[in-house]
Amino acid sequence: MTESDNTIQLDETTGPEHFGLRLDQVLADLFPEYSRSKLKTWIQDGKVAVNGEVITVPRHKMQMEERVTVNAEIEIQVTSQPQNIDLDIVYEDEHILVINKPADLVVHPGAGNPNGTVLNALLNHVPNIDKVPRAGIVHRLDKDTTGLMVVAKTLPAQTHLVDQLQHRVMSREYEAIALGTMVAGGVVEAPIGRHATKRTHMAVREGGKPATTHYRVMEKFRAYTHLRLKLETGRTHQIRVHMAYVKHPLLGDPVYGGRPRLPKGASEDFISTLRGFQRQALHAAQLSLYHPETEEWMTWQAPLPEDMQNLLEAVRLDTKENPEDII
Template sequence: MVELDAVVPPKFNGERLDRTAARLFAEDAGADVAVSRSELARWIRAGELTLDGRVVKPSTAVASGQCLRLKATRAARFDWQSAESLDFQVVYEDDDIIVVDKPGGLVVHPGAGNPRGTLVNGLLGLRPDLAVLPRAGLVQRLDKDTSGLMVVAANSTSLLKLGEAMRERRIERHYLAVAEGVVIADQTVDLPIGRDPTNRLRQTVRDDGREAVTHIAVGRRFAAHTLVHARLETGRTHQVRVHLAAIGHPLVGDRRYGARRIVPPEASADQARTIQEFPRQALHASRLALPHPVGGARVDFESEPPEDVKCLLHALEEA
């Protein structure tokens, strides 16, 4: 059972009920549950979220001083509840968070074309109670073919606090990336990102996109490639991939964003094959630092690059 109460403050006067409820309950540090806007809309339509005791539509405008009352039964997310035993590494877990090291090739959550066999299904095998949390406790996502660290909230309180930390940019996310071409210098890429109007599977730099900032540091230069350390200041879809492509350095293996299958001039046939046939974008979430949702102490996790990235780096060193 989910039970929450709130009074509409002056700053939300005239706003929609569903938007107001989502913001009030998300901002309530004392709330012991986290709710999503889609859940709220469903509960409003079912009469389980009322305004001054009345059943109203999600689009109803609220007024300062009105009372919101939520009393609803949360069902398990049936499309996300199938538990499976899957191969991924749990780096750390306690009662409040789970930190996993996702392998490349593993889809994060169920969706069209991937109803099962996802990281979420594996997490439910580890913690069945995640089924009742919005997004099964996911605080962030990684692309299917990106490997590395992710944090998952293990309860509603943690989900609220980690979501707040993410919005306030208090969660540090660092990536290792292998880019085509020789990156000349460290730099900050500050270019807005939005959906590509000609290809819904791509993101692109566009003036009307959302703010996106990536800090790039050169790790090592090779003959025709660069090992890059990227730190996210924002967290847009495909951000590292889009930003590196935008400055002329797409990731090895990232054909969606213009990888050219560059080969060093002195590479052997085996080295060239390793580079040109790298099966995914060469991107690994290597470090994650965040305030623990209980107590706020800073916790820091690191992950070595997986074997496929190590083999790629070895080929580039030898070429």
């Protein structure tokens, strides 16, 4: 197998186990580093040959010991413009990139954010990543959620990482500050779908996609709880929606947090700190996955950003000043 900046050349011989199978099935077995949809497209586009003969029918039945070759061009997948935006890079090699995303940085361009995004920064930082779907972004964080994201730098790496996400192999853990005092951890299993009337919001609703969030208490205060959460699925706004569903929305969440509530007897300094925290208190603290090339299990951690550290200190002080309210 060879892969240059613009071309992919693959060459393998089928075995007895491939007899009678369809060409697209055989390609998926021989070249698992590429997605089934991509391999099927290459067949239909005349990029695949069997014993030197171009085959354009994915259902073509295979014999034994046939030579299968693929000669494909890597087409541009992303048309956004590169921009010189600093990235906090936690890890990088020729296959993947792990970044620690700050608050107020959007992952993908969209309405209201045509540029200045993580994607624009990746196009500038990684040559040819425009040939990987979504510039290698396989999962996203909300604009004001901080923490770790992995990016695929090649098509095979992207296929591998997407497969880990789909099969719930990749591990993602978060830290959050929730409203109210929670005395124990638990699991939220509730389907999430688009809100019935607010189309930019998500909600727990019948007919939504299955969603599971595990959480445990790291530290409890008189009016808030510091949580560690682990995603089993990756639905849009999942943690924010699930915690609001169990009546413990995230502190500062402008969408799902409801009407701001100030603890009884809070000091002016504490009230000022709460009002000054203008985002959901959520941070992607740990990311673990199998490296797409070496298969090594790798784990990265990102400490809480300064604004959340300061918020926690303020919450601790508020609890210390009001010990009679501790549950």
